[in-house]
Amino acid sequence: MRNRYLQLLADNRSVQGRRFEVRLQAEADAAEVLIYDAIVDDAQMAEWFGGVAAEPVVRALRDITASTIHLRVNSPGGSVFAARAIEQALREHPARVVAHIDGLAASAASFLVMASDEIVMPKGAMMMIHKAWSVAWGNEDDLMATAAVLGKIDGTLVDTYADRTGQPAQQILDWMRAETWFTGTEAVELGFADRLAEGAPRADESAQDQAAPGAWNLSAYLRPPHAAKPAQAPAPAAAGEPLVSDEHRARQRQRLACMARVASTI
Template structure:
């Protein structure tokens, strides 16, 4: 009996030691063939893909997107890792919220480690806004970028309300408080145009400062049009034409390191990766199930408009 007890205890100790060593190995060993304990110089890669929004308020058929909280968390992770010497942001975005774009750009400006942006298929409008403060920008020849401008869209939802049998009654204090729920007056159009022009000026200033360009020069480019990567380089909106590895090499060069270990940060949580849905997408599915797709569409439209967008 004692012999059997000793055998069991021995097995338990052996298993415990095995898992302990395995855990240490996982923590230390990297797929790049190095050990974190050796503090090898690294380039952190952060993927920013989708529309830019203030929070994870994605709809039923949209991606997780780019939020200030997500970017801040990823940059803080890179900042706190002493072995990370430079950062590559893989930006693929058509733009989005003005405020969120500005907050993300500020986070990038406040990061002391060298940052290189690698543009994907599109880094336009807000996608370009958050790229401008980077130390260097690398784009593919066929990347679509630029689109420097501001847009607000006002939608007449009266037909949809009628279809859903919804009647609205408005009680307001303030002449223009309901201006987004009906057709604008000429005065309100002028008021909103002044807001748009102000945000447009902020965009131009950000690009001029980030790219070391003259404000008047940027104004000539700020027509809202898209440029190819090749055109953007000629205009001074990007620094280099190339691919992902070129961006890594440039980041390493800025940091003064050779043969860096590349560490790609995951863009989604484990739950989101497995089930391919974000929390808000799941909420939208539940709402669609109980209230119908028309309700979800209306709710999405109300949230999206008329917020100014980069």
């Protein structure tokens, strides 16, 4: 049984330009929060696979006193519950939150931005919604219990999207079941975003910001909009270099611990 969540994280572990960053703009009474990464459960997952966990994002949001937060998102998705925690922190923040989907808001990132007061997308950006994933084993009762929990999670996601878009719940569920990818124009037309971005990129946006969108390997999904980039083979070990270092063994133990924890939760 394939764990697509772990595949998504592993496939994107070496993507360049990933980061979580807060930029304060005191003169404009605003803050810019960049989530240009996958969303993971905790710091241990973030250390091994990359990604940003909920705790540092929530802590950073609490420290922001600006009246406007520009949330800039380019994320392939990740953990449902970590994204829910970030979403709730955004809803509770007194600032006006404007979400800018700079490249991609897929899976968990797509409902995270629903907490914003306004959602802005360029025409070339994409948003994707789908049904929740999990891994389960055991007897019939165990598998049915897992399915029931997944059904409840999907129900909460349907409510979130329907509340924001005004679309019928059954239509939302059908889109989720089909793993639907929306362009910026489609997202605005259907209520997932409020308006299309206007004009050229700002002069203060770095080249790294502009290069990051589109870099994700999305082969863990069923219907990605473009082919995944091939993984690069690791460089061969130098002559006389130990094949397995102590650091490598420690990393492997950490990876197994992460996999065991993820496999036991939704």
